[in-house]
Amino acid sequence: xxxxxxxxxxxxxxxxxxxxxxxxxxxxxxxxxxxxxxxxxxxxxxxxxxxxxxxxxxxxxxxxxxxxxxxxxxxxxxxxxxxxxxxxxxxxxxxxxxxxxxxxxxxxxxxxxxxxxxxxxxxxxxxxxxxxxxxxxxxxxxxxxxxxxxxxxxxxxxxxxxxxxxxxxxxxxxxxxxxxxxxxxxxxxxxxxxxxxxxxxxxxxxxxxxxxxxxxxxxxxxxxxxxxxxxxxxxxxxxxxxxxxxxxxxxxxxxxxxxxxxxxxxxxxxxxxxxxxxxxxxxxxxxxxxxxxxxxxxxxxxxxxxxxxxxxxxxxxxxxxxxxxxxxxxxxxxxxxxxxxxxxxxxxxxxxxxxxxxxxxxxxxxxxxxxxxxxxxxxxxxxxxxxxxxxxxxxxxxxxxxxxxxxxxxxxxxxxxxxx
Amino acid sequence: xxxxxxxxxxxxxxxxxxxxxxxxxxxxxxxxxxxxxxxxxxxxxxxxxxxxxxxxxxxxxxxxxxxxxxxxxxxxxxxxxxxxxxxxxxxxxxxxxxxxxxxxxxxxxxxxxxxxxxxxxxxxxxxxxxxxxxxxxxxxxxxxxxxxxxxxxxxxxxxxxxxxxxxxxxxxxxxxxxxxxxxxxxxxxxxxxxxxxxxxxxxxxxxxxxxxxxxxxxxxxxxxxxxxxxxxxxxxxxxxxxxxxxxxxxxxxxxxxxxxxxxxxxxxxxxxxxxxxxxxxxxxxxxxxxxxxxxxxxxxxxxxxxxxxxxxxxxxxxxxxxxxxxxxxxxxxxxxxxxxxxxxxxxxxxxxxxxxxxxxxxxxxxxxxxxxxxxxxxxxxxxxxxxxxxxxxxxxxxxxxxxxxxxxxxxxxxxxxxxx
Numbered sequence: 001x002x003x004x005x006x007x008x009x010x011x012x013x014x015x016x017x018x019x020x021x022x023x024x025x026x027x028x029x030x031x032x033x034x035x036x037x038x039x040x041x042x043x044x045x046x047x048x049x050x051x052x053x054x055x056x057x058x059x060x061x062x063x064x065x066x067x068x069x070x071x072x073x074x075x076x077x078x079x080x081x082x083x084x085x086x087x088x089x090x091x092x093x094x095x096x097x098x099x100x101x102x103x104x105x106x107x108x109x110x111x112x113x114x115x116x117x118x119x120x121x122x123x124x125x126x127x128x129x130x131x132x133x134x135x136x137x138x139x140x141x142x143x144x145x146x147x148x149x150x151x152x153x154x155x156x157x158x159x160x161x162x163x164x165x166x167x168x169x170x171x172x173x174x175x176x177x178x179x180x181x182x183x184x185x186x187x188x189x190x191x192x193x194x195x196x197x198x199x200x201x202x203x204x205x206x207x208x209x210x211x212x213x214x215x216x217x218x219x220x221x222x223x224x225x226x227x228x229x230x231x232x233x234x235x236x237x238x239x240x241x242x243x244x245x246x247x248x249x250x251x252x253x254x255x256x257x258x259x260x261x262x263x264x265x266x267x268x269x270x271x272x273x274x275x276x277x278x279x280x281x282x283x284x285x286x287x288x289x290x291x292x293x294x295x296x297x298x299x300x301x302x303x304x305x306x307x308x309x310x311x312x313x314x315x316x317x318x319x320x321x322x323x324x325x326x327x328x329x330x331x332x333x334x335x336x337x338x339x340x341x342x343x344x345x346x347x348x349x350x351x352x353x354x355x356x357x358x359x360x361x362x363x364x365x366x367x368x369x370x371x372x373x374x375x376x377x378x379x380x381x382x383x384x385x386x387x388x389x390x391x392x393x394x395x396x397x398x399x400x401x402x403x404x405x406x407x408x409x410x411x412x413x414x415x416x417x418x419x420x
Numbered sequence: 421x422x423x424x425x426x427x428x429x430x431x432x433x434x435x436x437x438x439x440x441x442x443x444x445x446x447x448x449x450x451x452x453x454x455x456x457x458x459x460x461x462x463x464x465x466x467x468x469x470x471x472x473x474x475x476x477x478x479x480x481x482x483x484x485x486x487x488x489x490x491x492x493x494x495x496x497x498x499x500x501x502x503x504x505x506x507x508x509x510x511x512x513x514x515x516x517x518x519x520x521x522x523x524x525x526x527x528x529x530x531x532x533x534x535x536x537x538x539x540x541x542x543x544x545x546x547x548x549x550x551x552x553x554x555x556x557x558x559x560x561x562x563x564x565x566x567x568x569x570x571x572x573x574x575x576x577x578x579x580x581x582x583x584x585x586x587x588x589x590x591x592x593x594x595x596x597x598x599x600x601x602x603x604x605x606x607x608x609x610x611x612x613x614x615x616x617x618x619x620x621x622x623x624x625x626x627x628x629x630x631x632x633x634x635x636x637x638x639x640x641x642x643x644x645x646x647x648x649x650x651x652x653x654x655x656x657x658x659x660x661x662x663x664x665x666x667x668x669x670x671x672x673x674x675x676x677x678x679x680x681x682x683x684x685x686x687x688x689x690x691x692x693x694x695x696x697x698x699x700x701x702x703x704x705x706x707x708x709x710x711x712x713x714x715x716x717x718x719x720x721x722x723x724x725x726x727x728x729x730x731x732x733x734x735x736x737x738x739x740x741x742x743x744x745x746x747x748x749x750x751x752x753x754x755x756x757x758x759x760x761x762x763x764x765x766x767x768x769x770x771x772x773x774x775x776x777x778x779x780x781x782x783x784x785x786x787x788x789x790x791x792x793x794x795x796x797x798x799x800x801x802x803x804x805x806x807x808x809x810x811x812x813x814x815x816x817x818x819x820x821x822x823x824x825x826x827x828x829x830x831x832x833x834x835x836x837x838x839x840x
């Protein structure tokens with residue numbers, strides 16, 4: 001029978017073998033004493049198995065509260081556990097409850113993080129994955145393989161009127177932007193009702209498309225309860241939009257899956273709240289596992305932070321995330337990695353150097369909107385930076401070559417230039 | 421204009437005022453530089469405000485990776501931040517993205533935990549809260565105010581057939597149980613398809629109700645994608661069931677809300693995965709905030725762990741959770757706290773002592789099923805323990821007075837007896 005394999009990083013004051021056995025027991029038989037009805041045959045068929053243990057490190061203090069054994073050190077290890085598909089069939093929320101359920105509460109661990117998981121081939125028949133994904137979304141936005149999509153976020157996050165937003169969209173359209181999104185803090189607010197914003201923004205986008213043949217992708221933030229999301233989704237479709245944004249953690253898996261099933265829009269997955277799930281090195285979930293869960297829902301675009309971002313995340317972690325979006329999974333479309341957070345053209349060089357890929361949505365908020373020559377200069381600078389990075393130029397060469405990029409280096413780039 | 425207030429526990433190497441201002445900025449204007457369009461007027465109307473700061477402690481090492489300032493100590497504080505309701509209207513996923521969104525990624529913090537939040541009165545018109553809640557669920561199960569509902573979990577979690585499960589239900593019914601639930605690891609499995617399990621279990625429960633007038637509440641685990649949950653919900657309703665269980669973290673807020681809206685079943689909210697969100701003292705979310713989010717969805721019953729549980733959580737934290745379930749919120753029904761995890765009758769005494777309440781669903785898995793006299797003895801022992809606790813007896817007195825409870829003390833209670 002096919003099995004599902006999950007890799008965990010664990011920390012424990014006990015013997016690692018013993019702690020891993022507790023994890024497997026809790027997540028399959030699930031009680032603290034032997035009970036009638038638990039036969040050897042049942043155990044063989046349904047029990048989770050510890051498949052592999054690799055010791056990593058030993059530390060004197062625990063990462064989190066848990067059992068304390070006097071004089072003990074805390075062992076960190078990588079552990080692989082497997083379950084039969086018979087346990088959950090093809091029910092992803094049930095899989096989530098198994099891979100990342102009660103096990104985080106076990107006192108035998110002072111650290112536990114789900115790193116990645118692998119599903120057997122039969123899942124291919126049950127999950128389409130992203131309807132558009134990486135290739136489909138770039139095609140929908142009319143962006144070829146040789147460069148990333150260039151995008152921006154409407155800022156300030158809340159407070160602008162639909163008219164002001166539509167005016168900004170016009171300016172950005174004329175500057176050659178590929179993608180614009182609502183901020184995740186804005187859904188429908190007192191002075192920017194959702195339907196009115198869609199109507200006014202799409203009028204600009206449709207007119208621009210009629211004139212130029214290029215339809216800018218705008219990710220309208222439809223995040224809400226099921227009814228609101230359905231209404232808002234239909235509003236976007238009827239206005240000729242191509243994309244909707246969902247704050248996936250806030251909405252949850254089941255409703256996000258439902259939205260992706262409809263298949264009429266590329267779904268922009270915003271992972272706000274991710275820090276709660278990932279920030280501690282020994283608690284929560286790492287991106288490769290997280291990303292697969294949302295690919296199973298059918299999310300087409302997924303946020304991954306960016307090189308030298310304004311948040312805490314390391315560049316290595318960002319690069320790993322970009323690569324997991326690109327990596328094949330269940331023969332479905334790859335996910336478009338959304339590079340965002342404190343970005344401007346300056347990070348294009350290292351991003352390209354480390355990923356050798358233009359299969360990105362490269363987003364700058366303030367980096368475009370606060371460019372010295374305004375949003376038009378901001379978009380130009382980003383396009384220039386990527387052109388230069390792909391052609392093998394350095395940041396300094398590009399700053400000499402391109403006026404708008406040069407201006408952005410002066411405004412945003414002091415740290416990066418000095419560091420080189 | 422009405423405002424929403426959120427309380428955070430924070431840790432930072434910066435001045436607390438400065439770090440709190442970054443949090444408020446990120447969660448309302450949302451960019452790292454001033455941008456055109458961000459006027460003073462907009463800021464006054466839509467910007468988040470830091471309302472209150474209370475220094476708690478200073479520590480030499482950070483709780484989590486973040487900015488490092490040489491020679492700095494890390495300050496821990498309680499901070500209250502507020503937002504205008506105009507920012508999100510009555511959209512709870514948008515509220516979640518604001519209260520627990522990107523702020524967890526800010527490098528200015530080495531710890532951040534949402535502790536609680538308060539909503540203005542106008543939310544009462546938009547959210548019914550739990551349809552059944554604490555009182556309605558106890559009534560539905562035919563349990564009066566003088567004692568808790570007594571429940572158990574079918575164990576082992578996975579592997580039993582519907583026939584075996586139905587036989588166990590018959591035994592437990594005859595023993596006088598009020599409530600039984602599927603384990604969170606079981607939805608529909610190869611040898612226990614959901615519909616067959618409902619049919620066979622409900623036949624036993626309905627027959628028992630016909631004979632005795634008491635309809636045992638069985639929480640069938642309907643967790644899954646939207647379509648599966650709807651089908652499974654209808655299966656339970658059509659079979660005469662009164663309850664469905666949802667793993668709320670795995671399913672997510674929007675789909676859970678949808679299910680609660682239907683209003684035909686008491687919804688048992690299982691919080692598996694909670695450890696990811698709460699285990700670290702300075703990361704994630706505390707129960708008072710978490711519980712309110714799910715009360716807004718309409719969940720009727722919510723897991724809270726138990727005194728001397730098998731997990732890591734402290735008794736103080738458990739007691740705080742029970743009290744937050746009981747506490748009024750938006751004039752809606754309170755939530756029934758589900759006390760569970762390594763429970764047997766022995767903890768009834770301290771649970772009652774510390775909460776002075778019988779408004780609980782008190783659950784034992786192994787504590788009932790592995791009782792020396794079998795499940796019948798297990799149920800009797802729990803009922804006896806609560807009767808004794810409410811009447812003011814000590815555990816020792818109860819062990820002398822009641823045969824089955826005495827047996828459970830011998831099997832499960834060594835630690836507790838010695839400790840007294």
